[in-house]
Amino acid sequence: SIEGIHDQRVVKYDCDMKRKLMSEQFLTQEIRQALKKKEFTCYMQPKCQIDTGEVIGLEALVRWRHPNDGIVGPDVFIPILERNRTVHQLDLFVWDLVCSQLHEWIKEGLHVVPVSVNVSRIDFYSLDLLSIFKGLLTKYDLSADLIELEVTESAYIEDYKIVTDTIDQLSKAGFRISIDDFGSAYSSLNMLKDIEVSVLKLDIKFIQFNRKNLLRTMAILKAIKQMARDLGQTIIVEGVETQEQVNLLKQLDYHYAQGYYFYHPLTIEQATCLLKPAKVMN
Numbered sequence: 001s002i003e004g005i006h007d008q009r010v011v012k013y014d015c016d017m018k019r020k021l022m023s024e025q026f027l028t029q030e031i032r033q034a035l036k037k038k039e040f041t042c043y044m045q046p047k048c049q050i051d052t053g054e055v056i057g058l059e060a061l062v063r064w065r066h067p068n069d070g071i072v073g074p075d076v077f078i079p080i081l082e083r084n085r086t087v088h089q090l091d092l093f094v095w096d097l098v099c100s101q102l103h104e105w106i107k108e109g110l111h112v113v114p115v116s117v118n119v120s121r122i123d124f125y126s127l128d129l130l131s132i133f134k135g136l137l138t139k140y141d142l143s144a145d146l147i148e149l150e151v152t153e154s155a156y157i158e159d160y161k162i163v164t165d166t167i168d169q170l171s172k173a174g175f176r177i178s179i180d181d182f183g184s185a186y187s188s189l190n191m192l193k194d195i196e197v198s199v200l201k202l203d204i205k206f207i208q209f210n211r212k213n214l215l216r217t218m219a220i221l222k223a224i225k226q227m228a229r230d231l232g233q234t235i236i237v238e239g240v241e242t243q244e245q246v247n248l249l250k251q252l253d254y255h256y257a258q259g260y261y262f263y264h265p266l267t268i269e270q271a272t273c274l275l276k277p278a279k280v281m282n
């Protein structure tokens with residue numbers, strides 16, 4: 001009967017909702033335990049000069065070394081932590097790990113490159129970012145220009161003032177600021193008139209072109225390049241995977257990229273191997 005179908009639907013809907021809530025609650029608990037048990041770490045993905053392949057920076061990407069499931073990526077747990085407003089606990093751990101690693105590398109006599117960390121928009125409300133990052137500089141004896149904060153566009157949607165003011169302070173204190181996934185959300189352009197941003201990380205979608213949209217892709221990439229130059233910003237193109245994409249970027253005089261074509265995210269040990277010894281001064 002129609003009623004029966006209707007009932008079934010309601011039941012099914014309830015079950016799905018319940019399962020989702022249960023699994024989210026379960027995962028939240030598991031993540032809390034994992035933080036305590038130090039099961040999180042980060043991988044580091046190089047950012048490269050397009051023509052030479054030289055590593056000009058690294059990005060820390062959090063990973064969960066799950067005892068049963070292996071290496072789990074952030075898409076599984078970051079959205080949950082953002083929803084229950086506890087993502088800052090994980091981010092604080094990652095930032096500390098990155099800074100302590102930079103300290104180690106310098107101690108070992110390696111020539112370090114700037115390392116970027118991802119900052120969730122929730123962190124702007126939960127944390128005093130300026131004092132935390134200044135504290136990390138003191139704790140690990142680092143200079144601010146070694147640390148870059150990647151902030152996604154969506155951070156500017158709510159409470160524009162908190163975010164722009166904080167970025168302003170961080171920028172004045174010498175930290176590099178980049179807009180992550182630039183062009184993927186909608187608040188991107190107008191906020192550039194209000195904040196000092198040194199790097200635009202161009203969203204992966206801009207470089208995913210085909211024969212049909214190639215000319216339009218090129219027109220957009222040319223315009224972004226021009227704008228960034230006038231604003232004194234560096235562009236890093238995200239998600240570069242193929243020779244064809246590299247060729248297009250070279251043709252359009254783009255200089256920096258990040259993506260599987262150059263390197264996948266690496267373990268800290270693998271990333272260490274890429275660093276050269278610092279030049280010895282006499």
Ligand code: C2E
Binds near residue numbers: 060062261
């Ligand atoms: P994101 O910051 O935009 O990082 C780039 C993502 O693209 C990474 O995924 C990276 O592994 C992936 N990627 C790199 N090169 C390529 C490529 O050539 N092709 C494709 N298809 N993908 C590529 P991942 O590591 O899964 O991170 C996903 C997102 O999770 C990050 O996006 C970032 O927003 C967030 N995230 C990562 N680590 C942290 C963290 O420590 N804290 C916070 N709050 N968010 C983080």
Ligand code: MG
Binds near residue numbers: 117150180
């Ligand atoms: Mg990022």
Ligand code: MG
Binds near residue numbers: 180
């Ligand atoms: Mg990105």
Ligand code: MG
Binds near residue numbers: 181
């Ligand atoms: Mg992303």
